[in-house]
Amino acid sequence: MGNRAYNFNAGPAALPMEVLQKAQEELVEFQGIGMSIMEISHRSAHYEQVHEETQQLLKELYDIPSGYQIQFLQGGASTQFAMIPMNFLKPGKVGSYVLTGAWAEKAVKEAQLFGETSIAASSEAFKFMKIPALSEIQPDPNSAYLHITSNETIEGAQFQAYPETGSLPLIADMSSDILSRQVDVSKFSLIYAGAQKNLGPSGVTVAIIKEEMLQDLPKNIPTMLRYDIHGKNNSLYNTPPVYSIYMVNLVLKWLKEQGGLAVVEKRNREKTSLIYGTIDQSGGFYRGPVDKDSRSIMNITFRLQDEELEKRFVKESEQNGFVGLKGHRSVGGLRASTYNAVPYESCKALADFMADFQRRNG
Known part of the structure; x- marks a missing residue:
């Protein structure tokens, strides 16, 4: 280990040594262009290659089927807590949530600012020390979506399997266990994750979103909080967190190299x-x-x-x-x-x- 600490931080968290060394090697000059990647335009060919490659690596590692987009967003998972109901919780519909701990609770409270919510299942009576049985999860019949937190970072409880929701969109906050295990992405309409636990440094949030979710969104959502705008612009509507995405790229390559x-x-x-x-x-x-x-x-x-x-x-x-x-x-x-x-x-x-x-x- 040398002088490296035994890093068990919950987030920002450990990064692979190989990734840190590669980033150090390329910090001052990226691929012979005479500049750091932090200095180049996000419209440049060099950055576009990193951007596209990062999306493709994630698609490959997760075996993401056609009909999904990968978006690079900002504001962490906490901003997603608001973006989800703003985009998908239309009047007359209900946002159903599985309450499993502190992060699920934050997602529910944010959704309550925008519309009606329902608790489809809860482990609060057990102090969030277990995940509700899948048979206990009962979304509201008028649900716009069902939201789960796949892994509760604070309490330490994790879904071992995911609910089957049929035509009801299943949305998952996977901030603390994304890419830690194999997942059938086709079960989900939206998976999102802040990068700073398993994907890279803080600064970028990755969203894997079914393209059909981007149809007919409300017109009164602020531009920067619209999934359809980010989708149409390939996450380049504004300046993306270039360095964080570059680091995610290196982490994904490392995961691929691991097998x-x-x-x-x-x-x-x-x-x-x-x-x-x-x-x-x-x-x-x-x-x-x-x-x-x-x-x-x-x-x-x-x-x-x-x-x-x-x-x-x-x-x-x-x-x-x-x-x-x-x-x-x-x-x-x-x-x-x-x-x-x-x-x-x-x-x-x-x-x-x-x-x-x-x-x-x-």
Whole structure:
């Protein structure tokens, strides 16, 4: 690892070393043009090649069928929370949401500013420590769409399978687990994700959107918040976040070099099993609050016997080169975010540290 930290930050998060090194190599001069990619026009041939290639790489990795667009947007997933109801929640229709944690809750609250919403299922009674069973999800009969949050970064619960919605558009916030596993994109009408967890640095939000969703949108939506405008202009209506898209390009190439999503998913499950195994075999010293059938392979949340011991764990972990293990301020506890770029060796080091901490404090 050299001087590199064991980075378990929840976002912005770890990036592959190979990606960072390639970006460093090309920072001052991009492909012999005498300028950094941060200095060139977004209308230039050099940037257009990066732009188009990034879209194609994502289509290839996710096996995205025809009839979908890839859009590069700004404002993070939080702006998508508003854009979705502004574009798709028409008068007389209902936005149905599955309430699974803090991020799903934010999406619902934003939608309520624009129209009628319905909770199709909720795990709030379980403190969001499980994902509702698919059979429990009941969208309103007059729904415009069903929205899910595929992985709750804060609580650490993740959909293991997705609801079948037939002709009802299924929309998913995949900000914290996009490209971590294989997904049948054809089930979804819109997948969106802020880049800063699994795709690259912050600054760009990726949307995979079914083209039929772009028809007959309301006329009173501000231009920059219209999916159809971004679609018609190939995400070049205004200056895009060029450098962030370039970094996404490098991450997608890295994922392809790893062998694609089947290999990446297998590796992610091996990584997280090290840590979950340490929790489960600790005899109660560590507690995983999330239902085992809902455990995330991206954000592992766990607790110790009391907050003082958790503070000691965080302090000692930082002294040993671990970063980002303190839980989110809204729920406390501990959290290890094991995104694609977090190497197996880091997870093994954390599992070893956890076992040693238990020996000294159990």
